[in-house]
Amino acid sequence: MLLNGLLMIATFSVIIFSTVYAIIGYRYFYGPLYILPPVVLVLFLNHKGKFVAAQNTYLTFSLLIISYWCYEGRGNGNEYTLIALATTATLICDKRSTVVLSNVLCAVVFVLYKIYDSYTPFTPDPVINYAIVPNVIMLNTVAVISFQIAFFRDLAKHYNQKLNDKNVELQFAEEELKLSNTELNLVN
Structure with missing residues (x-):
């Protein structure tokens, strides 16, 4: 459920980024759209109940695509994603090893990108405002992380309420049982 929600947010974000990039004349405006085919595949795998395959597909393709974005859109702050x-x-993986x-x-990708970026001359794209775009990408990253935190906070509250409701039911059942036991003891 979380992964599907994140994918919907990612899809919405990349469409906005691609549209804005196309409007400002960025030559790699199509770059964010690379994430859409894996999104469709992950949604399909989740629909078929292949949740681990969906998680692994998401993680693998996302890492590959973000690595490419770092290289293709140098200076944009793509590494923050x-x-x-x-x-x-x-949040989505059950196995600690994963x-x-x-x-x-x-x-590793972050460090390798930073090494590459520090040793390879950078030719800025005159169309990109490098003072703004990295901040937008950072804000998008913060928004995704905030969504994740809010989702899990709400989930924790939901299950806490269910647990409290069950405890109240259990206390009520215990009181009824005590009352029944008292009545049985009086009869005997």
């Missing part, structure tokens, strides 16, 4: 991917992996592997891979 690795933070959102790492937190997503932490979470650790995903987070390590995100960190």
Whole structure:
């Protein structure tokens, strides 16, 4: 459920980014759209009940696409989306080893990109405002992480309320049982 929600937000975000990039004349305006085919595949796998395959597909393709975005859109701040991917992996994966592997891979890609970026001359695209675009991508990353936190907070509240309701029912049943036992003791 969380993964599907994140995919819908990602789809909405990339359509907005691509549209804005096309309007301002960015030559790689189609770059964000690369995420859409894996989104469709993940939604299909989730629909078929292949949840682990959907998670692995999401993590693998997202890491590959974000790595490419870092290279293609240098200076845009695309590397910040690795933070959102790492937190997503932490939330959607059941196995701790998968979470650790995903987070390590995100960190490795981030470090490799930073090394590449520091040693390879950068030719800015004159159409891109490099003072604004990285901030927009960072804000988008923060929005995704905030959505994840809010979703899990609401989920925790929901299950806490259900647990409290069951405790009240249990206390009521215990009181009825005590009353029944008292009545049985009086009869005997």
